[in-house]
Ligand SMILES: O=C(O)[C@@H](CO)OP(=O)(O)O
């Protein structure tokens with residue numbers, strides 16, 4: 001690719017496939033393939049369009065891998081997620097992802113030799129080290145064991161006063177598990193205190209209500225976190241974090257716990273962030289940390305009144321946005337996802353339209369383009385964001401904006417202004433995360449209707465479609481034992497699975513513009529999301545770069 005230090009973005013013509021077809025690239029979020037039982041909401045829902053793709057031409061529908069090593073995660077037990085899924089879909093290669101890079105940096109100790117750690121450690125003598133992030137072993141945004149290692153490593157390297165600001169999960173792990181995670185953390189902090197380190201939990205709140213908003217859907221979420229973490233103010237005050245989580249769970253689940261601060265005997269917050277302190281946001285995943293990173297780092301900031309802006313040394317676990325260089329300091333270098341398919345295609349004349357609603361908008365833009373904000377070429381691309389509903393859990397509005405996304409995609413296809421129309425349809429995932437099975441069934445139906453609308457438009461213009469998903473979610477809503485039987489909790493209730501899964505996802509190609517003889521190859525049995533980019537490039541009439549994962553399709557002579 002690289003010639004004399006410069007990347008050539010020119011793609012070779014495909015020997016058999018024509019250019020100029022209009023192509024819809026549809027990503028169903030959280031739509032895996034699993035056995036058809038009553039907890040498989042995709043199976044229960046009426047999904048005639050997706051069913052017809054599956055039951056249609058057998059060599060134009062298959063399953064691909066969307067979890068573990070196939071998307072650059074540390075182990076085969078790691079479920080897929082939107083970040084790594086869309087990265088793989090867009091970049092056409094498998095990059096070691098944040099989870100893995102942080103593991104390696106912690107294991108080798110290199111994390112402590114980097115610029116980022118040196119920078120924050122200059123505050124250790126006089127200031128407090130604050131660690132803010134998601135507290136679970138979900139492995140999607142962060143991992144408890146990484147936090148534990150960092151606590152140990154930082155205290156061994158001079159951090160004398162440490163405050164942890166926890167965000168409870170219940171989305172990548174079972175609801176209710178936050179109590180156990182906070183207990184574990186409290187034990188670790190107690191051990192540090194025995195060694196003379198003044199280490200405590202300072203504040204907390206549920207990830208979906210405090211701090212971890214994304215794509216600027218609702219700045220109030222970040223403000224609630226700021227007030228607790230930085231200002232030491234929250235509607236709920238407790239002496240002890242385990243007690244806080246247990247009490248607040250009486251009225252909310254882990255994802256939505258209201259903000260709380262831990263106070264001392266004088267009712268004073270034990271860990272506001274003040275001048276001279278160091279802050280690390282411990283999530284490796286970008287989307288739900290970027291907003292807080294902006295609030296912590298930007299001098300000019302008007303999204304909410306920060307009241308007090310402490311002079312701190314701030315580092316992200318990773319750099320979250322390569323284009324914005326945000327945050328400017330970080331402990332571990334992010335994956336260098338370069339030469340994404342989006343960048344190649346605009347250089348080769350492919351005009352692109354991308355759309356989703358706010359909560360998934362960055363998935364088909366930012367993640368698709370290798371964690372990069374903005375256009376490669378504004379003359380060739382248009383990205384449309386449909387505002388998501390704010391302040392609700394999506395089980396009350398399970399249709400979300402699927403219809404609107406379908407309409408926008410349809411109009412973009414019919415307009416003739418674009419060669420690729422790319423969408424993410426969020427319903428299976430966003431409603432699946434609520435654990436509400438009935439609502440998730442409604443969600444899957446709505447997603448299917450959006451697909452139908454897009455395929456109709458492709459039919460009208462003689463185009464091609466490629467329909468796939470980024471990882472599983474709605475196809476399995478219960479926790480199961482090894483033989484696949486649903487597990488009950490100690491009260492005899494079903495254990496609802498709010499998280500993603502390790503299931504494969506479907507991929508289907510078709511449409512009147514698909515050249516005769518195009519079919520899935522049989523010699524890529526382990527194909528995964530990273531094989532999709534080369535496939536899409538072929539359908540646009542190009543051969544993918546040599547180092548891309550191989551295409552899933554071939555053209556049979558007939
Ligand atoms: O909501 C999120 O942040 C994750 C789950 O933690 O889901 P997705 O990867 O589908 O965005």
Ligand SMILES: [Mn+2]
Nearest residue numbers: 029030082470
């Ligand atoms: Mn997703």
Ligand SMILES: [Mn+2]
Nearest residue numbers: 030429430433
């Ligand atoms: Mn999800």
